Amino acid sequence: MDLVLDIVLLSLLLTTAVAIAWTRDLFSAAMLAGIYGLLSASFFMTMGAVDVAFTEAAVGAGISPLLILATLALCGRKQRSDRKRALLALGLVATVGALLVAATLDMPAFGDPTAPAQTHVAPRYIQDSMAEIGIPNIVTSVLASYRAYDTLGEVVVIFTAGLGVLSLLLGMRGARETGTALQAIPRQHLVLRMAAKVLIPPILVYALYVQFHGEYGPGGGFQAGVIFAVGFILYALVFGLDAVRRVAGNGLVQFLAALGVLIYGSVGLLGMATGKNFLDYSALAGDPVSGQHIGIIVIELGVGITVAAVMMLVFYLFSEQLQDRNDAPEQLSPGRAG
Amino acid sequence: MLSHLPILQVILPLVAAPSCMLIRRSSLVWFFSLLVSAGALVVSVLLLQQVIDSGPISYRLGGWEAPWGIEYRIDLLNAWVLLVVTGLGTAVIAAARQSVQREMDDLRQTLFYTLYLLCFAGLLGIVATGDVFNVFVFLEISSLATYALIALGRDRRSLWAAFQYLIMGTIGATFILIGIGFLYMMTGTLNMADLALRLPELGSSSTVLAAFAFIVVGVCLKLALFPLHMWLPNAYAFAPSIVTAFLAATATKVALYLLVRFIVTVFGIDFSLTSLPLQSLFIGLGLVGVFVASVVAIYQVDIKRMLAYSSVAQIGYMVVGIGISSVVAMQATLLHLFNHALMKGGLFLALAGLVYRLGSSRIDAFNGLGRTMPWTMAAIVIGGISLIGMPLTVGFVSKWYLITAAIESDMWLVALLVVLGSLIAAIYVWRLVEAGYFRQAPAGGDVTVGEAPLSLLVPTWILIGANIYFGIDTRLPVEVTGAVAQYLLGGIQ
Numbered sequence: 001m002d003l004v005l006d007i008v009l010l011s012l013l014l015t016t017a018v019a020i021a022w023t024r025d026l027f028s029a030a031m032l033a034g035i036y037g038l039l040s041a042s043f044f045m046t047m048g049a050v051d052v053a054f055t056e057a058a059v060g061a062g063i064s065p066l067l068i069l070a071t072l073a074l075c076g077r078k079q080r081s082d083r084k085r086a087l088l089a090l091g092l093v094a095t096v097g098a099l100l101v102a103a104t105l106d107m108p109a110f111g112d113p114t115a116p117a118q119t120h121v122a123p124r125y126i127q128d129s130m131a132e133i134g135i136p137n138i139v140t141s142v143l144a145s146y147r148a149y150d151t152l153g154e155v156v157v158i159f160t161a162g163l164g165v166l167s168l169l170l171g172m173r174g175a176r177e178t179g180t181a182l183q184a185i186p187r188q189h190l191v192l193r194m195a196a197k198v199l200i201p202p203i204l205v206y207a208l209y210v211q212f213h214g215e216y217g218p219g220g221g222f223q224a225g226v227i228f229a230v231g232f233i234l235y236a237l238v239f240g241l242d243a244v245r246r247v248a249g250n251g252l253v254q255f256l257a258a259l260g261v262l263i264y265g266s267v268g269l270l271g272m273a274t275g276k277n278f279l280d281y282s283a284l285a286g287d288p289v290s291g292q293h294i295g296i297i298v299i300e301l302g303v304g305i306t307v308a309a310v311m312m313l314v315f316y317l318f319s320e321q322l323q324d325r326n327d328a329p330e331q332l333s334p335g336r337a338g
Numbered sequence: 339m340l341s342h343l344p345i346l347q348v349i350l351p352l353v354a355a356p357s358c359m360l361i362r363r364s365s366l367v368w369f370f371s372l373l374v375s376a377g378a379l380v381v382s383v384l385l386l387q388q389v390i391d392s393g394p395i396s397y398r399l400g401g402w403e404a405p406w407g408i409e410y411r412i413d414l415l416n417a418w419v420l421l422v423v424t425g426l427g428t429a430v431i432a433a434a435r436q437s438v439q440r441e442m443d444d445l446r447q448t449l450f451y452t453l454y455l456l457c458f459a460g461l462l463g464i465v466a467t468g469d470v471f472n473v474f475v476f477l478e479i480s481s482l483a484t485y486a487l488i489a490l491g492r493d494r495r496s497l498w499a500a501f502q503y504l505i506m507g508t509i510g511a512t513f514i515l516i517g518i519g520f521l522y523m524m525t526g527t528l529n530m531a532d533l534a535l536r537l538p539e540l541g542s543s544s545t546v547l548a549a550f551a552f553i554v555v556g557v558c559l560k561l562a563l564f565p566l567h568m569w570l571p572n573a574y575a576f577a578p579s580i581v582t583a584f585l586a587a588t589a590t591k592v593a594l595y596l597l598v599r600f601i602v603t604v605f606g607i608d609f610s611l612t613s614l615p616l617q618s619l620f621i622g623l624g625l626v627g628v629f630v631a632s633v634v635a636i637y638q639v640d641i642k643r644m645l646a647y648s649s650v651a652q653i654g655y656m657v658v659g660i661g662i663s664s665v666v667a668m669q670a671t672l673l674h675l676f677n678h679a680l681m682k683g684g685l686f687l688a689l690a691g692l693v694y695r696l697g698s699s700r701i702d703a704f705n706g707l708g709r710t711m712p713w714t715m716a717a718i719v720i721g722g723i724s725l726i727g728m729p730l731t732v733g734f735v736s737k738w739y740l741i742t743a744a745i746e747s748d749m750w751l752v753a754l755l756v757v758l759g760s761l762i763a764a765i766y767v768w769r770l771v772e773a774g775y776f777r778q779a780p781a782g783g784d785v786t787v788g789e790a791p792l793s794l795l796v797p798t799w800i801l802i803g804a805n806i807y808f809g810i811d812t813r814l815p816v817e818v819t820g821a822v823a824q825y826l827l828g829g830i831q
Binding site for chain 2: 099100102103104105106107108115116117118119120121122124125145146147148149150152153154156157159160161163164166167168170254255257258259261262265266268269271272276277278279280281282
């Protein structure tokens with residue numbers, strides 16, 4: 001059964017990937033990329049990597065196609081082709097592919113209990129994390145405590161990406177503080193408006209659930225932040241950018257993006273202030289295990305805040321650009337893009 | 339507090355960056371960034387002192403011992419590179435304020451300093467860590483910040499340059515990540531010291547070989563080793579002047595460090611040299627890079643681009659040193675890492691002054707410069723002399739060691755080619771001298787052009803002065819790099 005599932009999923013992944021490379025229509029490429037994300041998420045599920053699957057579903061199948069579509073609304077949906085470059089790229093891809101295949105020759109089999117990945121560091125995480133950190137989701141223990149510093153780095157990566165987009169698009173042509181860049185959809189589209197109104201509260205509540213349930217099940221700040229941002233983005237798509245910016249303006253999301261990183265960093269520094277090492281939470285409370293628990297909750301909050309704020313910031317910046325481009329008739333209109 | 343030095347090195351700029359977003363006022367943010375960079379410099383000096391006195395330092399992040407947690411491990415090699423990066427980073431940020439004001443609108447200045455600190459923290463994080471996945475995370479921070487910094491250039495072609503680098507850099511980072519994934523699969527660990535223990539047991543399995551190939555190619559992409567250098571000239575030419583100075587002095591140095599770290603510490607020099615024909619590959623590509631890039635540099639009209647090609651050539655020399663792989667050659671590479679940072683840091687800051695006054699870095703902007711901007715022109719000439727490798731400058735010291743190493747290893751041809759490469763450098767440096775001192779400024783041109791502002795000139799001359807100082811009193815760099823090379827390769831030679 002597993003084998004059949006693997007074969008089906010992998011061949012679908014392959015087909016989608018080839019189709020993405022093949023098609024000249026960027027709009028379909030974006031849609032296919034979303035499907036690719038969802039297929040990867042399913043494949044990760046069959047491998048038992050629930051947290052990774054969740055992230056991939058939220059990011060790969062959720063927010064990144066949305067941002068690609070916002071880009072397409074700006075730059076059009078036609079791809080210019082260059083045969084020579086395509087051949088060069090194909091050659092490179094074939095070489096890399098051959099190397100990857102060669103690499104599989106000496107790999108341990110998937111799920112092999114004697115593989116180094118299962119026998120070296122993993123046993124401690126599996127056997128002792130409950131006693132050392134006290135939360136049932138081992139993945140969260142590894143990400144938020146054993147390797148918390150990597151996770152801090154990842155949050156900074158997202159913060160940097162947000163700032164990069166900000167530095168590129170800030171004050172560019174279409175952007176204005178009070179402009180009506182992304183218009184609300186007309187009133188007569190009752191179904192869309194009602195559907196959005198019904199959907200948005202559960203989305204936000206679900207995001208909070210994912211945020212605070214990360215210690216017990218799959219989830220955590222990254223997924224929660226993305227889901228939270230999607231609630232706001234949906235609101236913007238239906239009721240216009242101005243409506244959402246009245247709730248969370250440009251200044252606020254920039255502030256929150258920085259704040260999340262600072263919260264995470266401060267927890268680390270607090271560890272140093274209590275005489276331990278950076279990001280050692282064990283002295284944050286009377287006994288080390290509750291200290292770990294508190295530390296993880298706070299840093300996950302920092303992650304969620306930065307991720308949500310950066311996603312919203314990037315979406316704002318893209319959709320602020322849309323207004324000017326609407327005049328050009330051959331371009332894809334934001335209505336069709338969204 | 340002293341026991342926390344390894345993490346303070348990185349966390350100081352890392353936490354300072356988002357704080358910039360809260361300060362917002364650009365002049366305050368500049369001063370804050372300068373303080374933070376200077377603080378990082380002090381930390382790196384203390385670290386180097388501590389490593390020299392009492393050996394490698396290990397720091398457990400989150401209190402978890404390696405390999406379960408992430409370890410910061412400072413030995414002589416990365417203490418040296420940390421000093422180079424923080425020293426040059428501080429000198430460049432000290433010079434930044436007026437140049438940034440001139441080249442960027444108000445809105446972007448705060449963002450510029452924030453991204454600068456992020457890039458700085460990313461580079462320091464790559465160098466300080468003893469964990470290969472942590473390397474990747476900080477590589478992403480520094481890379482993303484670099485792409486954005488390059489795109490801040492005034493010329494709209496900076497967007498294209500940044501995009502080119504983004505694609506090439508992302509391929510490089512992906513290759514590194516694939517390699518790290520394979521390493522974890524085969525050893526179950528991400529800790530460098532632990533990897534070094536466990537990898538030899540595996541011999542040359544095809545997965546480990548593939549990991550090695552992916553990592554070396556990925557790092558060489560970031561290093562801009564010929565022929566993977568295509569992104570570099572555009573990136574340097576179109577980035578804001580300060581960003582060019584910063585990247586030229588630090589970013590490629592960190593990539594070179596990473597190459598040495600993976601080849602020598604993680605995989606072990608024996609594995610690295612026997613599993614692939616790395617020795618001839620590095621010497622070959624390094625020398626071809628020296629010649630091709632130097633010749634191309636001669637024909638450049640834009641001096642920023644000319645010096646960018648010269649950087650590709652200098653990277654060639656450093657890689658030749660790794661290829662020869664003797665203690666002296668490694669010392670030459672590490673010396674050149676420091677010396678080249680001083681040369682290019684000083685030269686690109688001088689160019690920043692030129693762009694500040696004349697708005698251009700083209701060769702015709704140099705006409706009559708010896709009279710209108712004597713200090714800037716003199717700095718460029720001394721930097722150029724050091725680039726050629728004339729005695730009494732740092733350039734001579736590293737070339738001397740490289741040639742000695744080549745001769746000691748009976749590679750006479752290599753030694754000869756290194757000398758020839760320096761002669762080509764003399765040609766493109768001479769073009770600047772000729773324009774600056776022997777041509778007149780265009781008649782009726784802007785007669786009000788004066789010397790570059792002091793805030794730019796002082797850091798430029800500190801770096802140029804260091805080119806001469808360390809060219810005469812070579813004790814500090816030579817002793818430290820000698821010890822580093824001995825520490826890295828002494829066991830086998």
